Amino acid sequence: MTGTPAIRVMVVDDHPMWRDGVARDLTEEGFDVVATADGVARAAQIAKAVQPQVVLMDMQLPDGTGAQATAGVLAVSPESRILVLSASEEREDVLEAVKAGATGYLVKSARRAELVDAVTATAAGKAVFTPGLAGLVLGEYRRIAREPDDETPVLTDRETEVLRYVAKGLSSKQIAARLQLSPRTVENHVGATLRKLHLRNRVELARYAIDRGLS
Structure with a gap:
């Protein structure tokens, strides 16, 4: 180190x-x-x-x-x-x-x-x-993935774009630099996505993205 x-x-x-x-x-x-x-x-x-x-x-x-x-x-x-x-x-x-x-x-x-x-x-x-x-x-995640979900929330293109970077482990500042946005705007998108998906934090958000091939 x-x-x-x-x-x-x-x-x-x-x-x-x-x-x-x-x-x-x-x-x-x-x-x-x-x-x-x-x-x-x-x-x-x-x-x-x-x-x-x-x-x-x-x-x-x-x-x-x-x-x-x-x-x-x-x-x-x-x-x-x-x-x-x-x-x-x-x-x-x-x-x-x-x-x-x-x-x-x-x-x-x-x-x-x-x-x-x-x-x-x-x-x-x-x-x-x-x-x-x-x-x-x-195995548990595969089981969950097979369960029907007719009420999948719809994310905007920008929210999906931010979600991909969250899945890669980038911070809000890093995502903001990539997308030419302010860190606060990125945080707003992250917050909106968390609410739509009923998730609690970035770890769950990243796992959601990875499970759906968004990383």
Whole structure:
């Protein structure tokens, strides 16, 4: 990571020894661990203040679930990417996390090198899953895609154009530069698209676009 800014990471887990151990490992590997949190409420509160690039999220928290914490974090820090790090490999946990906005799911038995690679890939916008879980998620999205949808919202040409760039991971400023618009106009298009599609954040918006081949 020499010569480039360290990836800002927040670790959310209610077990102090595990949480501190992960934070220490990532710090030793050159990441900037900007914060830790031990529950749903604290995760959102801290994420709003520090705006981490990657959040390592446990699924079992004392005041709720990792899915709830994921939604809460993304509501206040929409540019963050959530990588679940959990002991659970249950189908329901994996799908709930992804539906809430997580972009990856790693089990806690992963080796340190795997965790380092996963955090780096997540920061770059890639989906990272423990082997076996990716197929589960893909199968669920294929099932959803086969379901009839007679009320698909109609997007304008400009909204569709902006959506394509969102799917590529571009920021509002970058999209504005490409389309010769103001960042505020781009944000207005993003907001309108979110409302039309009944989605909550850019992560869900990007996934929607990718699922429909708009990327």
